[in-house]
Amino acid sequence: MRGGRMTGLMVASALALAACSGGDDSAETGGPTGTVDATTAPATSPSGTEPATTPTTAAPTTAPPTTTVRSTVATTPPSTSEPEPFVPPSRTRVVVTGPEEIVFDWTDDRCEDANIPDIAARAFRSADGRVNLTIGHWDTYAMVGPSLGEVVSDCSAPILSSPYGPDPATFTDSWWIGSPYTDDGTTVYAVVHNEYRGDTHPATRPDQCPSGERLPCLDTSFVMVVSTDGGRTFAPVADPPGHMIATLPYTYRDDTVPSGIRQPSNVVRHSDGFYYLFGNVSDQPDERQWVCAMRTDDLANPSAWRYWDGSGFTGEWLDPYTETATAGDKCAPLADAELGGSVQESVVYDEALGGYVMVGISANTVTYDDEWGVYYATSENLVDWTLRELLIELPSGLAVADPANELVYAYPSIIDPDSASPSFGTSDGEMYLYISRFNFGGNSLDRDLVRYPIAVVEEEIPAPAWTFDTDGDTEGWFADNDLDAFEAVDGVLRMESTGDDPWFLSSEIVLPAVYDRMTIRMKAPGADGEYAQLFWTEAGVGETTEAQSTVFELRDVDDFRDIVVDLGGIPTWQGTIRALRLDPVESAGRTIEIDSITFSNS
Numbered sequence: 001m002r003g004g005r006m007t008g009l010m011v012a013s014a015l016a017l018a019a020c021s022g023g024d025d026s027a028e029t030g031g032p033t034g035t036v037d038a039t040t041a042p043a044t045s046p047s048g049t050e051p052a053t054t055p056t057t058a059a060p061t062t063a064p065p066t067t068t069v070r071s072t073v074a075t076t077p078p079s080t081s082e083p084e085p086f087v088p089p090s091r092t093r094v095v096v097t098g099p100e101e102i103v104f105d106w107t108d109d110r111c112e113d114a115n116i117p118d119i120a121a122r123a124f125r126s127a128d129g130r131v132n133l134t135i136g137h138w139d140t141y142a143m144v145g146p147s148l149g150e151v152v153s154d155c156s157a158p159i160l161s162s163p164y165g166p167d168p169a170t171f172t173d174s175w176w177i178g179s180p181y182t183d184d185g186t187t188v189y190a191v192v193h194n195e196y197r198g199d200t201h202p203a204t205r206p207d208q209c210p211s212g213e214r215l216p217c218l219d220t221s222f223v224m225v226v227s228t229d230g231g232r233t234f235a236p237v238a239d240p241p242g243h244m245i246a247t248l249p250y251t252y253r254d255d256t257v258p259s260g261i262r263q264p265s266n267v268v269r270h271s272d273g274f275y276y277l278f279g280n281v282s283d284q285p286d287e288r289q290w291v292c293a294m295r296t297d298d299l300a301n302p303s304a305w306r307y308w309d310g311s312g313f314t315g316e317w318l319d320p321y322t323e324t325a326t327a328g329d330k331c332a333p334l335a336d337a338e339l340g341g342s343v344q345e346s347v348v349y350d351e352a353l354g355g356y357v358m359v360g361i362s363a364n365t366v367t368y369d370d371e372w373g374v375y376y377a378t379s380e381n382l383v384d385w386t387l388r389e390l391l392i393e394l395p396s397g398l399a400v401a402d403p404a405n406e407l408v409y410a411y412p413s414i415i416d417p418d419s420a421s422p423s424f425g426t427s428d429g430e431m432y433l434y435i436s437r438f439n440f441g442g443n444s445l446d447r448d449l450v451r452y453p454i455a456v457v458e459e460e461i462p463a464p465a466w467t468f469d470t471d472g473d474t475e476g477w478f479a480d481n482d483l484d485a486f487e488a489v490d491g492v493l494r495m496e497s498t499g500d501d502p503w504f505l506s507s508e509i510v511l512p513a514v515y516d517r518m519t520i521r522m523k524a525p526g527a528d529g530e531y532a533q534l535f536w537t538e539a540g541v542g543e544t545t546e547a548q549s550t551v552f553e554l555r556d557v558d559d560f561r562d563i564v565v566d567l568g569g570i571p572t573w574q575g576t577i578r579a580l581r582l583d584p585v586e587s588a589g590r591t592i593e594i595d596s597i598t599f600s601n602s
Contacts, residue, residue: 086601089461089512094357094376096392097453104135104449111141111155117436117449119176119193120345120413122266123148123424126230127185138162140177148417160234166201168252169321170240171223173197178264181423188227189299190234191264195220196252211255220260221247224302238302245302246317249325250284257287265347268425275299276382278344289341290333307331335385343375343388346413352429352456355380359412361396362388364507372399374412387578405441429456463515465598468493476507493594503583511577515599516568522594523560527585530554535581544581548572560595568602
């Protein structure tokens with residue numbers, strides 16, 4: 001029952017697509033039921049490594065049909081007034097409200113074969129009233145129209161073409177427009193995703209990138225371009241490399257790992273006067289990824305950007321080709337547990353929510369091996385974020401067996417057609433999720449831009465209940481330590497303990513602490529007198545601790561028994577519980593069957 005891991009490994013970015021392009025000392029008995037006061041339970045189970053007091057609880061003389069574990073720390077006299085009726089908790093969520101719609105159909109709308117939605121779509125409004133929707137690739141085209149719902153491809157010319165410069169020190173290789181921003185519709189700044197592709201310059205650098213592979217020879221950075229004609233054409237805001245705004249503190253390295261900062265979000269302006277931007281970092285040498293935040297008060301000055309260093313926006317981006325830079329000269333991970341290293345591709349201020357919403361491709365926050373799709377998180381200040389939640393489950397590059405050839409989705413963004421912001425940086429509670437659909441995987445250029453209507457809603461949070469009625473469906477629970485034969489079968493969750501510290505975990509849940517009574521109906525023949533332990537974690541927490549747990553004794557569990565655990569008096573049972581861990585017994589060789597796990601308000 002030792003405290004341990006609740007989450008798995010950090011979510012990796014979908015590079016596969018890019019590669020293709022306690023107990024009591026006494027027992028109370030009496031009457032038909034018995035109760036156990038667990039307020040003096042040991043902090044950890046006797047099987048743990050920490051010192052523990054061996055319980056001396058005597059077995060009840062009468063087998064009770066229900067065992068109640070009281071986890072309260074004090075008792076109060078009964079109230080003589082009528083209790084107030086329980087009001088179920090509610091929460092604000094972002095949900096999909098309609099079916100998928102096609103915005104850009106590659107078969108019919110492309111200007112050239114390589115005109116594909118290869119980065120998150122962005123919209124901005126020009127001074128003449130036209131709306132521009134970017135379809136970004138190494139030649140970025142725009143769809144144009146009087147409104148976002150009426151845009152069509154403008155094939156007269158790309159609004160930005162890649163310079164394909166062979167020198168990595170100039171930050172002028174392959175360019176994708178990632179973040180157009182305008183206040184007046186005439187001057188439009190745009191953050192550009194710059195890819196230096198070492199595998200594409202054999203004529204000028206024949207000894208570079210011996211492998212000839214794209215990803216090992218890929219280095220990414222951000223540069224700034226500007227348009228003075230309402231977004232029809234763009235050029236560097238300063239002579240290269242002076243247009244560089246963000247890069248990691250390394251010069252280009254051959255045949256290592258794809259590294260750099262990439263996939264910029266849109267730019268949003270906060271009420272503090274700063275312009276904020278987010279990106280995904282892939283670091284040397286192990287390709288660790290995280291969300292990077294940066295801001296500036298002057299879009300025209302590339303050197304004015306400052307990154308989040310863990311405590312403030314004070315970090316200055318250095319050019320490793322012209323300045324002395326160390327490995328520490330880079331942004332700190334932002335809200336790592338909450339954003340999972342990849343929820344950063346689009347952010348808007350939503351008026352109905354009264355805060356910011358950010359989306360990105362991610363996975364289940366506990367197991368990381370299911371429920372891949374678009375996740376969202378919310379914030380009031382662009383620094384502190386809620387734990388990401390699933391918006392819509394969609395196959396991504398890491399969720400399918402063959403991302404090179406199977407249908408996958410990537411590059412989500414939120415755009416509200418009714419936004420009053422010239423850069424569509426706001427929403428009013430009803431907006432669209434735009435996302436690229438790779439119809440035949442990363443090896444094919446057949447990629448469409450689609451959208452889903454989404455909305456901010458208020459919904460009641462029901463008390464969680466797991467009944468295991470469907471064979472093969474463990475309802476999100478999974479074995480993590482000293483357990484075998486873990487399966488849902490014959491209406492129960494069945495498992496075999498293979499060691500003295502077995503436990504299993506829930507997937508991500510939403511469990512408000514007002515649901516403070518757990519009832520678990522279980523049997524574990526031969527386990528009478530052993531102790532079970534429940535752990536929980538709140539939003540944003542990934543490790544279990546003894547402080548967030550309670551221990552309860554198993555009695556008369558040779559047959560099914562309802563065990564009721566009262567959690568309301570435990571100080572750490574608070575907020576919103578996002579994951580559970582249950583240590584059902586403390587010995588090997590037990591067959592455990594759980595008929596149900598339910599929560600209610602006491």
